[in-house]
Amino acid sequence: MRAAQSGSRAEIVEITRSLANPDVYGALVIGASGMGKTTVINGVAANVAPEVPVFRFRGSSLIASRNLGIFEVLLSSEGEQTPEIASGGAALSIIGRIFGRGHIPVVIIDNADQVDEHSLSIVSQLAAAGRIKLVAAAETIRPPVDLLAALWAAGKVVRTDLEGLDEAAIAAIARETGHKLDDRTIVAYRERSRGNPRMLRKLIVGRAASIDSQRGSGHRALWNVLPVQKRILESIAMAGVLPYEALRSMCEPELLDNLEERGIISITRGRHAEVAVVEPAVAQILRDSVRPSQSLQLLREITPILETMPLVGAALFGQVRWTQDWGVPVDSDKVLGAALWANERGDFAAAIDLLRGSSSEDPEIYLELARAERGRGDTVEAELIVDRLVSSPRAGEGADRYLSRLACLELRLTDPREPHILRTEWVRDRLRGAVDTGRLDVTRAQFDVRGGRLQEGQELSERVFRNRDCLPRHRQRACSLLGKIEIMRGRIERGLEYLNQAEMMFSLPDTTSFEVEDSAPQIFIGRYLAGDWDRARTTLQRLTPLRADSSSSTALVDLWTGHITRAQQTLDKALANGPERGGEYDLMQAALHLAEGLLQMRKKSTRSPSTTVPDDRIARFRKGERTGRSFVTGTKEPIDGVPRADYDWCLDYLADLLELEALALAAPEKIADEMHRLGAEAAERGAHTLAAYAWMEASRHGNPAARANLLSTAENVDGDLGGLASAVAKACLSDDYEAVIDAADEALSFGAVVMCADLARSARDRAVQSRDSAAIKHARALLDSSLRAITFDAGGAELWAILTEMEKQLVAGVTEGASNSELGARLHLSVRTVEWHLGRLYRRLHVSDRHELKQIARSLA
Incomplete structure (x- = not known):
């Protein structure tokens, strides 16, 4: 596949460059079956200079037990007898002589883990002596490949571990096969396959190939597997995960240990030890090879054993799914437990399949179904289910846990600007346990913060975070929310401490997909507002590597740090492929407008872009469409437009700010008043950090009220941002170019490269008029530093x-x-x-x- 090859291009280039180094004698490529090892080593061979001889060898189970098996054809062509050479000990000198003719050859060995130890010993000695350049591919570094791994440990060969394809390569594979996948499906496929090209093709195309065509390289891991082991592997693959105790009653423990030693299965440790097939591609091959009648027979064999032991987590999910596939009724408690586990790990589609396959009318089943539908993105269906549950005359008869979760889900499905329409507020007074109240309080805190009610959100978050009787995962959500609130209110240093603690709490054992879903964006926005650019850039990629918008969020950071071209390219691609709705879409669209304006400004070397922005982009500011001030004063005000459960006041504010910055490139004086009003809204809510950002821009564009307000609000903001805001206020309030230079210096230190360029340019012009050579030199140095970052932001x-x-x-x-x-x-x-x-x-x-x-x-x- 061309897409898979393009996904491996970086590895091919890296290995080819390494082989050109005279101090590197080879490369070791490690990756699971189907990860593209053969593609990589073939690509390396194609890049070898024409005059350099290339010798290709491939291991297999047929020759793995024969001494010098991979060299049989080569030796016979030279008139040598392999058994005589192997027994006489002359193999090293003879093979070395063959390889030593002319240029130092490149020796390619595929399936190195299926090559005999004698052959690998010879090539490792020749590579260590610098007589060959060795490129070997293997699934693991277990014997006999450890002979080659020793060269890597000694620094004589490089090692490349194939990590799988990214989202772009997956989308390319889909296009090659005539399919079009949305971002959510691509993320799900990457998670299921771990980026394995072979399994990705199966997921995208379906089971088009026959069982016979699947035999080959995909079955290498299953060679030399005993029939009883094969049957055990088929049972594990059909269920996904099985308890170790159940399998131990079906076969000898030594057989399981043998499979684990060979890297085919993994066995967890502890009371509820579980067994799973290590590689998804191998598990898929096993499932495809099981006929329906055989699958039913395997299920009948293992079900009596599973019924005698308590099942939890993945093992419970696997049994329920396998049983439902055959139309066998499953107890509702088991279905609920399996769906809970799937939802907690973010596999919402699987949870929906289980829950809809159940014939139970249990309200908890429907509540979990609503949670899964919302997680998958179908909020309309989730709202219908919650409406039915809340309107039920027996709603008040539920247990505390059920009522707490029902109220939380209603909060997630309600526009946070309309708290007066909530119908489950009575639930809070019903709850008694700290676990249930903590769950509801932290969700209500997040609801209030998304609606712009920072004080209420902070009080609830503090209550949950300080209560050690609450579950750690609820306290983690409260901690991340506290960090964001503190930063928004100007207490940046304290907020960063909260965010650091929240990140460490992700390692707690009871963390679920809800904690990641809630906390990761809070941590990103907190670090972004604090100016912690390096950590903000990597937050979503570290915490949610499969999240579709993790790369586009870094474009917000790039706009501040001067990487405008990269930001524009990332945002343009994200908006083209993403849904055209939601607060995140509005924010990214505003950021794209700003990036495009800045690029035009750079190309024209002027402060204004060549084209003006249509007036309809400022229409909502003119109409006063920003609502929510009513929540500060306690009165109700109808919202404009359609209610949105995903509304977030902070994201909406940032989108407006970026949009105004884009408009200000063409008409700064016209937009400065709008920026001042935007900052006043944030200040009214106590969000001093957000007010400082708006008033810094308004001050630089000439608004006198913003300049006075900025100086006072800078006192309420600590950290580097507070210093920058104070410096900008002083620079705008005085005619001293030294103050402008200080502000530019602060901006560069803060990482605000574009702002630094503007301030340094203004300071330079004033210093030239005053003929202050020292100030001119300082201003030019700041301007050059910022312009370099902007000019070469693409690499x-x-x-x-x-x-x-x-x-x-x-x-x-x-x-x-x-x-x-x-x-x-x-x-x-x-x-x-x-x-x-x-x-x-x-x-x-x-x-x-x-x-x-x-x-x-x-x-x-």
């Missing part, structure tokens, strides 16, 4: 793309430390001409001397 390739051949040679010479006279001798130019070209180069690259040019060239190369 080192852009640097070389804008240089002529002569300029490339000059940069390379400066990087090597060559003097001007040495550069002149190389290029046949006079020293004065070299100096002229270097001066022109300094201006184009925004550097002041050779030292800075050398640093930039090395960092971007």
